[in-house]
Amino acid sequence: ESCRLWVRGDPGKGKTMLLCGIINKLEQSIVADGHRHNLAYFFCQATDPRINSTAAVLRGVIYLLVHRQPRLLAHLLADRPLPEDDSVAWVVLAKILQDMLGDANLKATYLVIDALDECV
8 A cells, every 4th residue: 555645835835844854754763663664765956957857756766765675676677778868768767666666575665755846
C-alpha cells in the first residue's frame, strides 16, 4: 500500500522547511528502527536547470535508494540505454525507479520531493 501527503501553499509559507523537518524526523526514526526503512528525497529548484526536471528528480531519488540499499544497483545495470537528453531520459529513469520500487527485497520506502511544481 502507499500513502501520499501533498503539502500545498503559497510561496514563502514554509513548505520546504516543513519537509526538512519531516526528513529529519524520518531519518531519526529510520536509525532508531535499525535501518529497516529507506528514505529518498529531492529538492527541485526552478532557477537551476540541473535540478528542475523530472529526469533530475528521478536521478536523485534513484541515487539515494541505491546508496541506502546497494542491492538495487542491479536495476541500473540492466541492459537499458540511458539517453543524455532529459526529455527522453525520464522515460527510462521512470522505468528503473518503477522496477526498484517493485523489487521484492526493497525495504519500506519513503519518498519526499520538494517543489515539484518548479520542475519542467
